[in-house]
Amino acid sequence: MAGTVENAKAKAKEVASEDFNKARSLAESAAKSGAYLYPIKGIFYFLSHRSLWKPLLxxxxxxxxxxAGVIAFMFVFAYLPQLAVLVFVNGPLAAFTTILLTLSESSTLINIISRNFLLQDALVDTFDGVLVARNQTGVVSEGRQIKSGNFNDPMAKMGKILKSPFEKFTPKALIRYVMYLPLNFIPVVGTVIFVLLQGRSRGDSVHSRYFQLKKWNNSQREQWLKEHTAPYTAFGTVATLLELVPFASILFSFTNTVGAALWAADIEARDTTMTEVQGSPGEELKKTT
Structure with a gap:
């Protein structure tokens, strides 16, 4: 009996060590890539390029x-019931974690509705406009017509879209979101894990337009995302946190799109496997082998 317990402890220790090393490796890869900086770069680039404001406005x-309608509805009808449950597991932190959970749920609903019915074309225009501004007209021309002239205004060069835009919010993504919601019952750590998982899901979709313009099939996309899980999770986590901010989420939806386009432009211009930062964000990237 004692031997069985010791073996179980040893196995658990081995598994924990493997998981810790894997998590540390992913964290190091995410930090080295500099991908987490692109949502922040997107904010500054967007604010300094007035022509990109047109789709947002x-x-x-x-x-x-x-x-406003979704957030008000969620806090009126969902906040208190969820607080009543979370207070038993999160104690004094329940008020904070419930707010974060309600904002996350509101953000998801807003994204589902807005991206499918309101913002889709505007976000595609913004993504393509940034690529054109970063001298990647050849890539964009694979998915839309580019007008001649107006070289100082990339948005004025946006012609008819030739390929259907960003992927819409899928039922699979919604099911995954609902499945992960119970993590919020775990004090603090559960909420952090929930946000990270949302970040990973968000990261998988940030370059859907870029992959489309590159004419990649599903197998190529999945392979790329699998090889670069950490950078995309890092980008997606920062983007998710920004889009949790009430009412400013629409602005961050556009700045995150700008950040994703800047990232794609860097990958394309420097012919890289990934934006791997060598010491600092501004240094030369790792070349394709």
Whole structure:
């Protein structure tokens, strides 16, 4: 009996060690890639390029109205019931974790509705416009017509879309979100894990337009994402946290799109396997082998 217990402890220790080493490796890869910086770069690039504001401004009023309605509904009808449950497992932190959970749920609903019915074309225009501004017109021309002239305004060069835009929110993604919700019952750590899992899911979709323009099939996309799980999770986590901010989520949806386009432009321009930072974000990237 004692031998069985010792063997179980040894096995558990081995598994824990393997998981820890894997998590540390992913964290190091994410930090080295610098991918987590691109949502922040997107904010500054967006604010300094007024031509990119046009798609956002055209959708601002209806999306803000949608956001206000969804957030108000969720806090009126979902906050207190969830708080009543979380207070038993999270104690004094329940108020904070319930707010975060409710904002996450609101953000998901807003994204489902807005990306499918309000923002899809505007986000595609923004993504393509950034690529054109970063001298990647050849890539964009694979998915839309590019108008001649107006070289100082990339948005004015956006012609008819030739390929269907970003992937829409899928039932599979919604099911995965609902499955992960119970993690929030675990104090603090559960909420952190929940956000990280959401970040990973979010990261898998940030370059769907880029993959489309590159004419990659599903197998190529999945292989790429599998090889670069850590960088995309890092980007997706930062993007998810930004989009949790009430009412500012629409702005961050656009700045995150800008950040994703800047990342794609760097990958394309420097012919890299991934934006792997050598010491600092501005240094030369790892070349394709």
């Amino acid at each position: 055209s959708k601002l009023v209806p999306t803000l109205s949608l956001s």
